[in-house]
Amino acid sequence: MLELWRDLRELQRLGDEHDLANVEGYVNKVRGRARDFPGAAILSKVNNAINASNMAVLSAKQAALAGDTAKAEGALERATKIWPQNPAVKEFANQVVSRQDTLAQKIPEFDRMVAEAKWRDIFNKKLDFALALAQDKARSEKLRQVVNRIGELDANIQKAQVLASQNNPYLAWDVIVETSRSEPDDLILAKTRSDVAPLVADYAKTIGIAEKLEKDGGDAAALTAWLQAQDLNPASPACGAAIKRLAASLAQGAPAKASPVAPTPPAAGDDVVVPPKR
Template identity: 30%
Template structure:
């Protein structure tokens, strides 16, 4: 009986031992899985130094030589495609080491290129190193001043891309110059080619728009301005031309109003004085342009008569000067300059004027003899007088109807 109980007790103890052994195995497997998950988490977080510590601690704790990672099929395929090796603790360790080496070399290259002022290449190297090892000490301890140089270059290049996208070529050209100063290896040929080409084509459209504006071709003007705006919206020349066109439109409209007002007032002299303004403004209004031409021709006739009178005054021929002005004054009695000149000449040719006016008054009263005498007297004062000669001819025909004199 005692033997049976002893045997039974031994069997129970063996069962407990086996159960504990199984538990240990399960706990060991669970610990491995959790540890491997932690290693993978560090690796995916790019905390490569943590990965190295974890992998080496893993080997020290689990000495059974089983370093195979217990991962799903997708993760396994990812590792095999990226590294060409099966996912193991050793693979993770070597990849972390490689990443650390790449980051350190990237930072060293950045510092070297920064000293050479080759900021474009330096910024690329730093970006590559940062992408791989954001938490690596070489990245974390890099001086902020050096980081800001790369940030400045990246900011300006992004701003350049945006400026070209929105076709702000003035800003883009300024940024290209700035980048060329801070980065010796910056290639400005491509952005400058795009900038110069767009600016030249825009200026060509503006030139065509100016010609169209001068010709009054509004359809072409609008089309060329639209094309120039699409190519270079912030072109200073475009803004200047648009401003001039708007100002010209306002000036033109005001000139038309002024012309109509002066014409209604019969102030032809003022129209003549401002002819340069009216000629351009009325070019698009044929009916008004015709009236302007008539006014200018008439005033030009007056000016010729005044010039002829001035020449006679220089010759002390005041009666002739007065008569020259008087002839035109009868056609254009409202011209102020003509009226003033006639008034100025009248005192200098008083005898001739008085005699001629007396002759004309007597002719109107049908006093033929007296009128003829005064006309002859006036012709004696100024033998070349057309007024006196015509008066004599009229009266002679009255006295002797068949006379040719």
């Protein structure tokens, strides 16, 4: 009886301290000494409390990821109140500390990458940066712009790759060249360019000549070069636009043709010289 009394006292202490992990062991001890002890009901309540504490920890994690610090703190407080010794609470607290240290390092890293225009590197770490910058509206907006920028770039790269695979390397080259104007340093775009370049060597050379001639002011020669490029790639929007632009420029700059001018009739009262009759 003394052992039973001691086990019951210890079980009561564990319950008062919400030491749920050790309750089951003492419930089983008491059951062994008193078969009519309502251990099943106690264990059911203990399991419910453990589950409630774990659910509160999960809620705290979700709130923390969403950047809702107040909600995370409230959920963590509930979890601790239900089960102070819950190992998930300690684990989450350690994760929060580690995460804060990591996030503190992400902000200067993001600023450095922006200053160095490393858009692809930022895109590859977008999830990490999104968490770190959740409370920073200005940086979050910049991150959104970078993600959209690289998303559009990747769409153009994919478009060029599909065109090349469909035996349309000239159109693929047009997409690559146009995209390179705004993203000249992207390595994936550069790789795609090097893959397509051997397929369009004549076309690329002709366009290069046309662009140089136009830059140097030789519009007529540039127009001829663009027409040659269009012969290689009739569906090229770039060639069509260049030809239209240069043709309009040449038309505006051409000297007006001399038109015959009718003689001015003599004013009234002026003497009119009549040739003598022969």
